[in-house]
Amino acid sequence: MKNLFKVSALAIAFAGLAFGAKAQTSTPTTPSTTSTTTKSGIRYSIGVEAGLPVGNFKDNYKWNLGGSVQADIPVISNQLFVTVNAGYNNVFGKNNIGGVQGLDATDFHLIPVKAGLKYFPISNFYVQGEAGAAFLLNKSDVNANKSTAFVYAPQIGVQFPVSASSFIDAGIRYEATTKYATGVDASKVNFIGLRVAYGF
Template identity: 75%
Template sequence: MKNSFKISALIVAFAGLAFSAKAQTTTTTTTTTSTTTPGGIRYSIGVDAGIPTGNFKNGYKWNIGGSLQADIPVASQLFVTVNAGYNNIFGKKDVAGTGVNVPNVQLLPVKAGLKYFVIPNFYVQGEAGAAFLLNKSDFYNDKSTAFVYAPQIGVQFPVSASSFIDAGVRYEATTKYSSNFDGSKVNFVGIRVAYGF
């Protein structure tokens, strides 16, 4: 119940940010592509995948998920991003021959940040927010929410007058889900391939 309230509050807050930013922007033309809505906002839906890094890779193999993102123009070549998604990180089976099966980690990250086009179609992006652990009961963690951050680089190129492909590589990491265990941090190198409109 508590997590549902937190998730709902974050989604409402991000939606409010998106709508207030839209209300303050005029029709924007960027030099990157012509694929924007009349208000200049770009929407995308993507597939996310990754490989764990650091100590986290000792118990986990790979992850897959999906995300929705809105890019809201605030200046020439600069966008505010709002992103929400789902990630399932697959635990290893029979770790080191011990018979121990590591449970999957199911995360719902909600992030906001900035995307800047350094040159046409090539961008750098940084986001931060909260990552909600949806299956806390499978672990001995004392927290179900952690701070998450994700620097990213990518390319965005048009496929028609009203759509584009957005492909990026990022490093994503969280703070600890257990106060007493450094291994409860989630970190991975991932990719996002999205269809935008």
């Protein structure tokens, strides 16, 4: 219940940021090859995510799978956007760790909520940086003493239209959190991830 309250509070804060940014921007009036333009100028996307753990975290975890929703709010028409992203990630634990039969790592269940900036230096190609909080849903199962960690995610990607009102967004990112267990480096969730999303 505590996690649900934290997630709700953060989502409301990000929604306020989104509406504030929207109020400061004007609606784009010219089409761009970068992606589709909606009436409000805001672009929405729903994506599938997968990744491979790196650093100490890869010793006990093999890969992750999840999904996310994202809103891109224009600051400079078709070039600079404020992003708001929320999703779910399941990080799958390894079996028989260190060759010990029956010693299995428990999956991490995470809800990352992030905001950031997305910039198109050239048509269709973007760089993006986001930060926020990642909520651990099964803290006691993975022997963590924290249910929330700071998360950051630099990303590069391509975004291109597939019709007058939709686009594909594909990005590669490095995502990392602070520790979920005090003094345990292996409790930092670090991975290289891929997001492929349908936008409208």
